[in-house]
Each structure stands twice: as structure tokens, then as C-alpha cells.
Amino acid sequence: VNEGSDQKIVPVILSGGSGTRLWPLSRTRRPKQLLPLFGDKSLLEATLERVKDPDLFAEPIIVAGEAQAEAIGEILRGRGELIVEPCARNTAPAIALAAMNAPQDALILVMPSDHLIADVDAFSEAVRRGRGAAQDGYIVAFGMKPDRPETGFGYITRAEPIEEGVWTVEQFVEKPDKATAESFVAGGRHDWNGGIFLMRAGRYLDALKMHAPAIFEAVRRSVDGQSRLEGRSSPDRGAFERCPSQSIDYAVMEKEKRIAVVPARLGWSDVGSFETLHAASAKDDADNVVHGDVIAIDCLGSFIRSEAIAVAAVGVEDLVIVATTDALLVVPRKRSQEVKRIVDALAERERLNLL
């Protein structure tokens, strides 16, 4: 065990998503991470709760889009640091913004703000397990045990064990086809890439400089020109706008050699669609998730949520029904991904108040 094993970890929470996959619940100014989808806390609040143990974590850094900065500021109430992205440039630049604003030897734990982790103890345990490897210079990913051959996720292939519960990584595989996904789930050597990474800030920046120098340089200039006011940093817009838009997976993880993975069972869900939201939610005897002013008679396997008008459903099966004050969605649960088609149609019709 490394001598700095009790070094506190700086949580870096990425809240740049303007996800529309839960439309009409999620909107540009009220993205998924700000919605109280499970109980009365938003996913962002739950993410902050998850890293509040002062023995393990330092104050967090939140990287968020401009449209949500106000709402997030209210949630933080002075806690941590808020870095406002001038525009969306995907995760590799967003993480670099945080890494450049942290001490270079600090351990940063990068996390999405809009995922569900049901088992917080297992999460802390996994983070503790990965800390040594991160201090030794690995970029440590956390692998989520797959329970279905999902083709929409990235997979991490384990190579050799480094220590108890920590493995070197053979490869990152982005969105495999169905047959490959099935062999991954059957093989037992592959985990879902949950988008959570632990590493030294300087180690990430070195890797970025090597594998994606244009991103590194653009973020460098943007941070050099950043302004700061009351716990809120605003990197230079012009420089950041010129930064390539890339995910950490593509820009770094797929190219980097010194990567480790901590496989974990965290009760994880990306809450990426109404289908997964239904799967991750508490259900009644008929497999329905019902929320708000809803009368459901003889319904099965459905997700029915009202934030406004009275919703009455009779005899529907495997259906998603979501009503807000200004919009209603109805879609079969298995076709939840096609909510995107609605959002595209609304954009095309310039129904901006509905986006």
C-alpha cells in the first residue's frame, strides 16, 4: 500500500449534459441530473451526498453548462467549486478544466452527475480499493457488472490482477454489436464503463497532452484566461470554443496503456431512457412505476408520471406516459430511445419553449 493511502480525493462532478432522453421531464434548463427521479432528491444532489464523507473526500469540483449554472449554484450553496463550461465540448475537455483547477498531485474522482448508484457503501469501498493504483500512476476506471448484453454502452476488458479487486485493462470497447455484447456478458471478463475515473490530476493532463494535444492546449489557454468570482470559475470562452469536442473514452482511455479497472456492483444505472428509469425505480405489484396524480387501472409494466394534470390510464401495458405542465409523452417502454425523434421534431418546428 502506498504511503499516501489516506490522501483525500477531490470529487469532479460532470454536469454538462443537456440530456433530452427523458423529455418532457428533462429540458435544456432542467436536465436529467436536476430532476427528483428517485424520491425527492435530484441525481446531482445524490451524487454530492455520495462524496460527502470527509475522511475520504475533499470538497467537490462541479463542471456544469451555463444554462444550469444558476440552478446548480443553489444546490451547492457555497460548497465546492463550480466551473462553468462556456459551451459543451464533451468529457475530455470538461475533465481537463477540473484537472487544471486542482493541485497536480491531487487524486480526482471523475463522475457523471446524472447516474444512479444505489449502493453507496459499495461505491466508497470501490473508490478506496482503486486509490492505491491511482497514486501509483494508473488511470483507474470503475467497471459495472453487466446484467444484459447492452449495445449502447462501452465495455472494459480486464487483463491481469494488480492487487485485490484491481486489474490492468486489456482494452476499451465502445458500443459493441449484439453478438459481441452477448459474448462479453457470458465471458465474465468485461464490465460496463460507468464513466467514473480516479487518477492524479497531473496524470490525466499528461495523458491528454500526449494523446489529444489540441484539447490540452485549448483548455490550457481557456484556463489561463479564466475569471473567478465567489467559488465560480469561468474559463475563457473563445479558447474553449476552439477546443475539439471529444469524450475521455475516445481521447484518452482507448489510447492510454497504463489503465486499471475496479470491477464493482454499485446498483448502477445510467438512467439513460424511460426504459432504464423504469428498471431502476420501485415498482408496484403489476410492475408499474406510478408517480403524481395518476389513476392506473389494470395497467402492467408501465411508467406513468404526472407533474401536473390528472392522468388516467386503463388497460395499458409496457407503456410510458409522462405529463408535465406543458407537454405529454406516450411511447411504448421498449421504444423509449425514440423520444429523441420527438425532440428532433420539436426542434425542427422551432417549439423552443418545449425543449
Add this chain to the structure above:
Amino acid sequence: VNEGSDQKIVPVILSGGSGTRLWPLSRTRRPKQLLPLFGDKSLLEATLERVKDPDLFAEPIIVAGEAQAEAIGEILRGRGELIVEPCARNTAPAIALAAMNAPQDALILVMPSDHLIADVDAFSEAVRRGRGAAQDGYIVAFGMKPDRPETGFGYITRAEPIEEGVWTVEQFVEKPDKATAESFVAGGRHDWNGGIFLMRAGRYLDALKMHAPAIFEAVRRSVDGQSRLEGRSSPDRGAFERCPSQSIDYAVMEKEKRIAVVPARLGWSDVGSFETLHAASAKDDADNVVHGDVIAIDCLGSFIRSEAIAVAAVGVEDLVIVATTDALLVVPRKRSQEVKRIVDALAERERLNLL
């Protein structure tokens, strides 16, 4: 042909229904007949239009419930007579209210206010065809050509022809079982009872006095005590409340011998559920009926109507989706009848503002 063959006919329009089968569109104060379900006219307005030919029809009598009297008064704008039912007692008493307020030798044409008749010329033609028999003392029903073995309707069995297109009636059969309904449709001697009747006012009252004397007497007392103001008659409440509640079919037609039927193809629909409303409405290429602020992608055979919020549906099939300002209904088209269960549940929960 009878010498009084050009006698004008007094339309009697029954608008007492507080139908909830089209909830949430239909409400206590906005029943089905007041809704613009086809184009921009309500079914009541269309019913009034249908009897406006001054060569054939006199001014109409409308029998309506108290809750709707105001709205109906606005539609009539001084035309015809409005009789306000103190309470709902089904059709036999309602028709008696009208018959007692008409000259006893007048021909009255009793009609529901909430049915669709697409072919107005065929309607006028059928009425003309039945006039002679009505003047000769028959109670003349109009038989709607059945196109499916519907078990929710009454059927009229033809006996012998009286004249061209007019038959005596063997029997009225209320709501047959499926096998019987199938044999009726196959046999060609049976028509649906569309609830339209032509007869002398006095003839109806004589039949009522014979077959249902308690109804006759109660209505008699109620009309004796009625008040009248500006084309609006209000029969005595106490007397009418003590009247038995029965349909004309049960109180008179099933017992009366001297009945005739005029079979007709009127493009008729009782618009008794979202299923029949869908069937009777103009549809797009994918068999959808879409109305209001709706985005429907890859939908089939569905009835989607919004009177308020934006409604987005993807990939739904044979579904009814109806949104109003305060309520939403989702039900499979084939289960449209079960809307009643919603209305019952709302009543049980005392959600009176939704009824």
C-alpha cells in the same frame, strides 16, 4: 297516401345525457352533444341543422338537463322551445314532457342530440317515408343497417311490409348476446334501434298511459305544474322526481303492438365510445385520428386529441390519448368502454371537478 302528408313535423331533441363515456372530453356540464367532435359544430348543433328544412319541420322542442340548460339556450338563441328536466329520468318521461307540450295531433320526431348522422338527405328521405305510417297511428322507429354484431345496441326485427320501405315490427330485442347478434346481422331482417321515433304526440301518450301509467301520471302532474319563461318550460320538480326512470324502449316499444320501422342507411353512429368516435372520424393514412397540438410519429390506428398541452406519441398502436386542460386519458381503443371505470374511480375519490 294520407291526405295530411305535408303536415310539418315537430323535432323533439333529447339532450338529457350527461354521458361520461368520452371522458375527459365529456363532463357533467359539457356532455357529448355539446362537444365539437366532428369539425367545429357540436353534435347538438348538427342535430338542429338536420331538422331546419322549413318545408318538412316545424320549430324544435329540446328536452335538456338543468346542468346544460344554459349552454343549450345559447345554441338555440331563441329558436324552438326548451324544456328543462328537473332531474334525469331516462327517455320515456323526457319524451312525454315534449309530447304533453305539443298539440296532440302533431307529428313528433324524437331524436337523440348526441348521435352522428352523416347522410342528412337520407335522413330527410327516411323521415318523409315514415310520415304516412305515423299519421295512420303507428309509432315509427328508424332502423340503422348494422355493419357488425354489436352487442351493446338494441335490434328491431322486421315483420311485413306496409308500404315501400316501411315494415311492421315483429319485436324489439335489447342487447343480444354475440351469437344472436351475429345471426341478426347475417339474417338481414334486423336493424339497430337508433333511438329515433316518429309518431303523433297523442299516440305516444296513449301508449305510455296503457303500458306505463305511473310514468304518464307523474309527467302529467309535472307538466300541470310547470312554469314558463321566455321559451323555456320548467316542469314541476317534485312530481318529476317521483316519476319512474325508464327508456322508451322498455316502457313502450317492447310492449306496444302497432309499431313500424323504416330501415335506413344514414351514416349513423351513436358516438358511444372513443372506439366508435375513431371509427366515425376522418383518419390519416395510418388510420389515426389526430386533433390539436399533437406530434404523432410511427403511430397506427390511434385516436390522439389534445385540447391543451403539446402531446407527443411515438410508436403507439390502437391507442386512445386524450388531453384536456386538467386531465389525460390513455386507454387501448378496444377497451374504450372501460373509461367508465375511470369515471367511477374519480367519483369514489370525490374528484368532482374532474367529472
